[in-house]
Amino acid sequence: MVKVKILHRHDISPPVNSVSETVLPLTFFDIPWLLCCPIQRLFFYDFPESPPSFAQTTLPLLVHSLSLCLRRFFPFAGSLVLPLAPPQKPYILYSEGDSLSLTVAESTADFAQLVCDEVCDATLIHPLVPQLPPPCESDGARLWPLMAIQVTLFPNKGICIGVNFLHVAADGRSFNHFMKSWASIHRSGGDPTCANSDDLSPFHDRGVIKDLNGLEPIFLKDWWSCVGPSLSPSPTLLTVADKVRATFVFKKAHIDGLKAQVLSQLKNDDIDSESDPIHLSTFVVMCAFVWICIIKSKEEEQQRCDHSSSERGKDELYYFAFLADCRDQLEYSIPLTYFGNCLVPCFISKKRSTVLGKSGILHAARAIGIRVKEIRTGGALRVMDGWIRNFNIAKSRDLLTVAGSPRLKVYETDFGWGRPRKSHVVHIDASGAFSLAESRDEDGGVEVGLALTSVCMNKFIYLFEKGLN
Numbered sequence: 165m166v167k168v169k170i171l172h173r174h175d176i177s178p179p180v181n182s183v184s185e186t187v188l189p190l191t192f193f194d195i196p197w198l199l200c201c202p203i204q205r206l207f208f209y210d211f212p213e214s215p216p217s218f219a220q221t222t223l224p225l226l227v228h229s230l231s232l233c234l235r236r237f238f239p240f241a242g243s244l245v246l247p248l249a250p251p252q253k254p255y256i257l258y259s260e261g262d263s264l265s266l267t268v269a270e271s272t273a274d275f276a277q278l279v280c281d282e283v284c285d286a287t288l289i290h291p292l293v294p295q296l297p298p299p300c301e302s303d304g305a306r307l308w309p310l311m312a313i314q315v316t317l318f319p320n321k322g323i324c325i326g327v328n329f330l331h332v333a334a335d336g337r338s339f340n341h342f343m344k345s346w347a348s349i350h351r352s353g354g355d356p357t358c359a360n361s362d363d364l365s366p367f368h369d370r371g372v373i374k375d376l377n378g379l380e381p382i383f384l385k386d387w388w389s390c391v392g393p394s395l396s397p398s399p400t401l402l403t404v405a406d407k408v409r410a411t412f413v414f415k416k417a418h419i420d421g422l423k424a425q426v427l428s429q430l431k432n433d434d435i436d437s438e439s440d441p442i443h444l445s446t447f448v449v450m451c452a453f454v455w456i457c458i459i460k461s462k463e464e465e466q467q468r469c470d471h472s473s474s475e476r477g478k479d480e481l482y483y484f485a486f487l488a489d490c491r492d493q494l495e496y497s498i499p500l501t502y503f504g505n506c507l508v509p510c511f512i513s514k515k516r517s518t519v520l521g522k523s524g525i526l527h528a529a530r531a532i533g534i535r536v537k538e539i540r541t542g543g544a545l546r547v548m549d550g551w552i553r554n555f556n557i558a559k560s561r562d563l564l565t566v567a568g569s570p571r572l573k574v575y576e577t578d579f580g581w582g583r584p585r586k587s588h589v590v591h592i593d594a595s596g597a598f599s600l601a602e603s604r605d606e607d608g609g610v611e612v613g614l615a616l617t618s619v620c621m622n623k624f625i626y627l628f629e630k631g632l633n
Contacts, residue, residue, distance in 0.1 A: 166273040168291045168316055174227060175263035177241055177312075178234040188239060188256040189370055190332065192379040193505040196551045197331040198387055200490070201483065203339070204328050204590035207574070208279045211323035211583040215270065215370065223268060224340050224477040226315060226579075227348035230266065231337045236365055237342045239503065240264055244305040244317040250388045259408035267294050267468045274589055275321040279586035282627075286407040286593045286615045292316050292326045293590050311319075333356065335505045337489055340572045341366060351580040373506075374496055377545055386552035404593040405441055409615040414450065416608035417613055422449045422525075422631065429526040443533030446570070447600075452528035452609055453600055453631060455484050455564055459519050461616065461623035468619060476515035483563040484532070490544040508544045509551055570610055571601040589613055 176221060190198075213222060232242050242258035271292075278289060294314035299306045302360045318324070329339065352358040405529065414422075423444050449501040459482055469490040487507040498506060512531045519528060567589050568574070574587045589599035603609025616624060 165287050166271055166289060170268040170269050170270045171266060172268040174266040176202055176227060176230050176266050177263040178238050179231060182235045183238045184259060185260060187259045188253055191370055191373040192375050192383055193373060194332050195387055197505055199390060200331040201595055202328050203331050206289060206292055206326045206588045207577055207584045208586045209323050209584055212320050213580055216318050225354055230346055230362045232349050233296060233346040240311040244310055244330060244332060246306045248304055251320045253384060255467055265312040269314060269316040270317050271318055275318040281411040283408050283410040283621060284449060284481040286404050289588060289590060291606060292324050294326055294328050296328055297420050309616055328541060335507050336572050337615060338503045343577050347577050347579045351578060367499040367501045368503050372498050375471060380549055383552055406617055407593055407615045408618055408621050410621060412612045413603055414610045415606055419446050422453055426526050426529050429523045434574060440625060442530050443537050448529050448536060449532045451486060451532050451566060451613040452525050454612055455528050456519055456524045457624050457627040458564055461620040464623050465617060465619040480516045481513045482516060482519050485509055485514050485565045488539045493539055493544045508548055565597040566600055567597045568599045568601050570600055575604045
């Protein structure tokens with residue numbers, strides 16, 4: 165595990181008198197994320213600067229540009245307000261003087277090891293993730309901080325910006341809008357005109373979200389049923405002590421090869437009942453390939469450990485879930501810069517005998533592709549009413565989810581130090597998801613981040629290499 169030395173802690177607020185007190189109600193898109201674990205991402209940059217130089221020039225600019233950025237992205241400095249009992253609704257509150265926690269740290273760890281793709285202990289990077297401050301109680305409610313940031317300097321080598329935030333505040337598009345805006349202001353030298361640019365402005369009016377299907381009361385009732393008296397905005401994380409993590413880079417040629425493999429199986433497979441043309445995007449084929457490889461890896465681990473996989477029925481189900489941004493997929497208009505959550509969950513299930521068969525990737529790709537097409541043809545909200553009630557599926561060992569998307573372009577987050585050397589999604593260590601991002605080094609390529617047990621990881625590496633050859 166990386167050793168870090170905490171140097172300073174700062175409370176960063178928007179500029180004085182720049183933001184009035186604001187209450188943001190939670191929409192039906194936000195409420196399910198009250199049950200989600202915190203989102204944790206790291207951005208690593210080459211940064212050959214000494215500690216004195218960093219303290220005198222870079223750190224003050226980081227602090228100043230973050231403050232300017234929070235003028236537009238003020239909810240991250242605010243709090244999630246959770247009433248102690250129903251039927252009151254949770255909401256986000258920003259008051260004058262609210263702030264987010266910025267930790268400044270230093271480490272002598274091997275920077276090159278932290279940005280490489282090779283297998284390493286999953287907990288190695290955890291000290292680079294800031295801790296969210298504890299909640300406080302006020303006026304019959306519990307107030308939870310929404311975001312914390314940590315900047316860790318690796319003297320004369322690199323720098324890491326770690327962010328920890330509650331998903332109920334923002335989805336991936338909103339978070340990356342914030343990070344790119346902060347980076348842009350910093351890159352400009354803290355120019356106030358850059359901070360005030362309309363191009364950087366998030367859209368905060370929750371009135372654009374129309375609950376045409378009456379989902380909000382359903383979600384609130386289900387949420388209260390799930391949390392009971394605990395009122396925690398996120399579930400307890402699973403242990404990650406026995407996991408390792410690695411990054412797998414799929415070049416465009418590899419992805420095209422996987423698509424060709426699926427199309428070849430399609431010609432040779434009897435799927436008359438599924439005769440619609442298959443939707444075979446990069447996202448679809450990547451998710452299908454990773455899902456099947458992880459299923460096979462876990463099956464082998466279970467067989468080695470307790471032989472339980474041999475006792476499982478062929479009709480038992482494996483589950484996969486992904487999230488779709490529907491800002492431009494609904495019957496009414498939502499600005500692409502809308503700040504908050506605007507995601508719909510897409511659940512897929514397949515029989516064990518199907519996913520472990522010779523055409524497992526084909527059937528997985530077809531199922532995922534069907535859900536993607538449904539979203540694009542007006543079916544975004546069709547199955548949302550059972551989202552929280554189906555949350556227990558997430559406790560199953562047979563559910564796999566995906567975090568991130570190549571469309572978010574995380575490698576375009578440039579603070580003036582160039583593109584990130586590496587970006588890790590840390591919470592997959594506990595959530596059991598895998599992460600997706602665009603390739604740093606090739607247009608059309610994709611990075612997959614995984615955190616698995618050593619047995620599963622070794623099997624996945626074998627299947628990965630076999631699948632690309």
